[in-house]
Amino acid sequence: MKKIAKIPVSYESKMSGEELAKKIDDTIINQSKAENLPEKYRQYFYWNKSNGKYMLRFYHSFRSDMCDTAFQGTIKNGLSGSQLDGIIKKPSGVWAVFWTIIGTAVIIALAFLIALLLSDQPEFGLVPIFILILIPVAFVEINLLMFDKKRLKAVNDYLREFTAAENPDLLDEEIENEKQPG
Numbered sequence: 001m002k003k004i005a006k007i008p009v010s011y012e013s014k015m016s017g018e019e020l021a022k023k024i025d026d027t028i029i030n031q032s033k034a035e036n037l038p039e040k041y042r043q044y045f046y047w048n049k050s051n052g053k054y055m056l057r058f059y060h061s062f063r064s065d066m067c068d069t070a071f072q073g074t075i076k077n078g079l080s081g082s083q084l085d086g087i088i089k090k091p092s093g094v095w096a097v098f099w100t101i102i103g104t105a106v107i108i109a110l111a112f113l114i115a116l117l118l119s120d121q122p123e124f125g126l127v128p129i130f131i132l133i134l135i136p137v138a139f140v141e142i143n144l145l146m147f148d149k150k151r152l153k154a155v156n157d158y159l160r161e162f163t164a165a166e167n168p169d170l171l172d173e174e175i176e177n178e179k180q181p182g
Helices: 017-031 092-118 126-145 149-163 170-179
Strands: 006-013 044-050 053-059 069-078 081-089
Touching: 006 069, 006 149, 017 044, 017 069, 017 081, 053 081, 053 149, 069 149, 081 149, 092 126, 149 170
Parallel strands: none
Antiparallel strands: 006 081, 044 053, 053 069, 069 081
8 A cells, every 4th residue: 555645535424514514613613722732742633624625634743843644525414424525635735845856856957967068078977877866856755745654544543533434444454454464
């Protein structure tokens, strides 16, 4: 299970759509109070709502790290309860870092290529060295978009508990199956 960038998830609940929306809205109100803010370096789940979509950000170490795992979804009413559908994804801060690194690498590559072509005595032996330097950059980029299993599990467990989800936990099963050798 090499999950990169986004994972579709769904949490079925016996709560009605209105009850689930109210529970999230109450959590949003309560989390904004000063006495409910966590201490620095504590795990923290932060909810917000925008255009009918709910966003949950998971801070592994509140106020000391960038949120790198988030959930975005909508509530749908069902016949007997509701469903919170969405994706666990990398938030915009991670994507900004990703594209900044890509942009920087492209600018450096272009500058290197232009310098190489405009040189009186081009040193083409530097090209393989430059390509070797780009390999760690690619490795960092791939790791930036991959999910940490512990954080992924923490978000999934929190959402299942928050919604009192009753549907099978396929994501947790995938995580557990990957741990087993074979």
